[in-house]
Amino acid sequence: MSLQAGARSSVAIVVTEADTAIAVGSGDVPVLATPRLLAIAEAAAVQAIAGALPDGQTSVGTAAELRHNLASPPGTEVVVEAELTDVADRRLTFRFTAVHYRPAAPGDWVVVGEGTMQRVIVNRDRFVTLAAGG
Numbered sequence: 047m048s049l050q051a052g053a054r055s056s057v058a059i060v061v062t063e064a065d066t067a068i069a070v071g072s073g074d075v076p077v078l079a080t081p082r083l084l085a086i087a088e089a090a091a092v093q094a095i096a097g098a099l100p101d102g103q104t105s106v107g108t109a110a111e112l113r114h115n116l117a118s119p120p121g122t123e124v125v126v127e128a129e130l131t132d133v134a135d136r137r138l139t140f141r142f143t144a145v146h147y148r149p150a151a152p153g154d155w156v157v158v159g160e161g162t163m164q165r166v167i168v169n170r171d172r173f174v175t176l177a178a179g180g
Contacts, residue, residue, distance in 0.1 A: 048098050049133050055094035056127040057086050061120050077117040078124060083159050084112050087142040090128035091163060095138065105138060105165040106173065112161035118146045124158065136167040 059065065065082045067073030072081050088107055095105065118124050124146045132139040144159040 049095060049130065049138065051130055051132055053094045053098065054127060054129040055090050055096075056125055057090040057093065058123060058125040059086060061118050061122045061124060063120055066120065075117070077119050078122070078158075080112065080114045080159075083114055083124075083126070083144055084110055084161075084163075086124070086126045087112070087128055087140075087144065087159075087161070087163065090126050090142060091130070091138075091140045091165060094128050094130055094140070099167060102170055103167050104170040104173070105167050108137075108164050108166050110161060110163040112159060114159040116146070116156060116158040118158055122146045125155075126159075128163075131162075138165045138167065139163075140165070 061078045063069060065078050066076045067079040068076055070079040070081055072079045124144055126142055126144040128140045128142040130138060131141050140163050142161060143157060145155045146158050147154055148156045
């Protein structure tokens with residue numbers, strides 16, 4: 047396996063109504079939903095290790111810690127970068143940071159969320175079979 051700490055990737059989105067807490071059912075405000083922010087971070091983590099796993103292997107999320115510190119309304123570009131910080135056998139640990147552009151803020155890009163997550167490497171076919179009750 048060629049996974050090494052330091053692998054990183056970023057995913058950028060422009061927040062839409064479909065990304066809001068109202069739309070995903072996690073609140074009643076029209077801003078980026080915390081579960082949606084976590085999903086973007088997961089996508090960045092998956093992208094960071096794309097192509098590095100052996101054939102037939104994939105990774106699945108097992109734990110996450112997220113601090114969502116600033117609201118991002120629709121129309122806001124949010125960029126989430128995930129970095130692989132530790133590889134321990136099949137367990138992968140990532141750190142992620144989410145920023146959005148806020149004109150007139152110092153540096154213009156401000157941190158809106160950050161955290162860590164763990165993923166575990168599994169055999170894709172076996173995992174799907176077991177998940178289906180087989």
